[in-house]
Amino acid sequence: MRVLEAKLLNGTAQQYQALDEAIRTAQFVRNKCLRHWMDHQGVNRATLYSLCKDLAREFPFAQKLNSSARQASAERAWSAISNFYRRCKEKAARKGYPKFQKHCRSVEYKVSGWKLSQDGMFLTFTDGFQAGTFALYCNGEARRDILTLKINRVRVIRRADGYYAQFCLDVERQEQVEYTGQVVGLDVGLMHFYTDSHGNKVECPKFLRRAERRLKREQRRLSRKFRRGAKPQSKNYHKQRKRLGKVHLKVQRQRRDWAVKLARCVVASNVRLQRRGALCRGVRGLAGA
Template sequence: MLVREAKLKDGTAEQYQALDEAIRTGQFVRNKCLRLWMDTRGCTRAKMQGLCKVLAKEFPFAKQLNSMARQAHADRAWQAVNRFYKNCREGVKPVGYPKFKKHSRSVEYKTSGWTLSDDARTLTFTDGFAAGTFSLYCDNVAREDILRSKINRVRVVRRADGYYAQFCLDVERQEPGNYTGNAIGIDLGLTFFIKDQNDNAVAYPQYLRKSEQRLKRLQRRLSRKHQKGKKQSANYHKNRKQLGRAHLKVQRQRKDWAIKLARALVASHDVVAYEDLQVRNLVRNHHLAKSISDAAWSQFCDFLDYYGKVWGKAVVAVNPAFTSQDCHHCGRRVKKSLSTRTHECICGAKLCRDTNAAINILKRGLELLGISISTEGHSETTCILQGTPGEINLSATSGQPFVVRVV
């Protein structure tokens, strides 16, 4: 599935208000389906779908929402329940018990309730809320993909700077990759965002830290205008939207950074090995939580996996346990605190702890692909693939057509 996004513009205040009512109605349907699951033993997805018809008869505003849109929000409730069951079976903590939505920001339509113009420049909503026609603002590549692909769903998302339409297309993105025969191991960190086995480092711009003063100033201004127990003024909502746009800018900067860096790494390497960090557990350290969240490791790794699938490259997530402690040269475990930034072993190896971790990560990644790696007889920061000179075809192990050259 490919998702293309376009901004909804040239609408009146009444049209945007109709979209807000549709979003609230979708939230209402989802919460009702979740309540049915809580009150009914053995509730299934079919029973949630059947509740949508009952809600349409009982509540006039629920009938205004397109029938397939009501079913889509029942599916959302079932997905939350299904994820809860899966976490319970696999022993994941916390299990993620389904919760009621209070501030939903999206409504999802399937194949009805909307009409797209022939040139994909306008989108019209035809359900009972009658939001009307909006202009679609997007780049030409996205518009061409929308025109030539089958649209499975249309999702309306409300953000701080306006409303967006997301088109879920029935197509898998596949592009020919540029195969270089290079392999890289990546160690994620805070001093440097990434460091590879050759001691190449990339620093993180720290977008949240740079915008922190402005965000604090906007938050103080918003707090001064808040009136407890009373209806908030127009200036309060104006400042609230301004603060939301400032946070949205930081979010977009962070995402843009992750996309560009992940794209460059996968484009220049055939094998990318990174450590599969459990960020949810790492942010429990209150001294580093803000820096870890600002780095957005999970988002970066998600884009590594995405571009690996698009270009047919091997992107491997390895267990990060003891990658900084184990010596890459002799395998001896050298205990060190987080403040110790240099790895020193009695075998004579001495290098940055992040570089040592990157070499170990690359070793584990190549082992998962059935390739051994050694640094014997070479510099401590250079990894040499072992095997017969030539090319090793990894399509049998990874399912993707690429090769890695062996030195």
């Protein structure tokens, strides 16, 4: 499976609010399924699927959510339950008992509840929340893959800087490589990001340390706007909360981008890729090559 991401743009405040309601409903379904498992014995995945139908009949807002999205929320609950059973059988030190979600940020649709335009420029949600049509912002290669490959699921994610749609494509990603016989060992440590078997060391970029001064400043501003006992908080408080979230999001993206490029550089340095030239030139400085 391959996942491609595009940002949802050109939506109104009512449309984004509809997406928030869909996300909260998905969280509600997952927590209800988890509670049903705690209160009853012999619950399996089929039981949770049937529970989704009962929730749709009992709660009108749950019926607005697409049936496939309700099933996907039940699958999330069952995934946490099955992982708990697996760790118990393996006698792991930490069993990881399933917990209720408090701040869910995503909702997942299967093959229904959404519609992609023929040119891949717009995405429309057709469930009961009526979020409407959004413009998709992504590069041309990703848009071409979204149009040509089979889409198994569409996941809507809320982040600090907006809403994103993730397309889960039914394809296996493969790289055409030529085995060179080179073997390298990596040791991840605290003083250095990693040290390989040849003695090469890569220093940690410390993105969090670099952003620490700005994080402290934004956190102080957020604390000043907080009013104890006030429900809800002021609009300025929520604006500052979003600014602080964007700083954390930038650090997260810097870490992920650096780690992925470094891993690709390590692989490209020990095998012969057909398209390794441009890749290695772009990330050669990361590994000290």
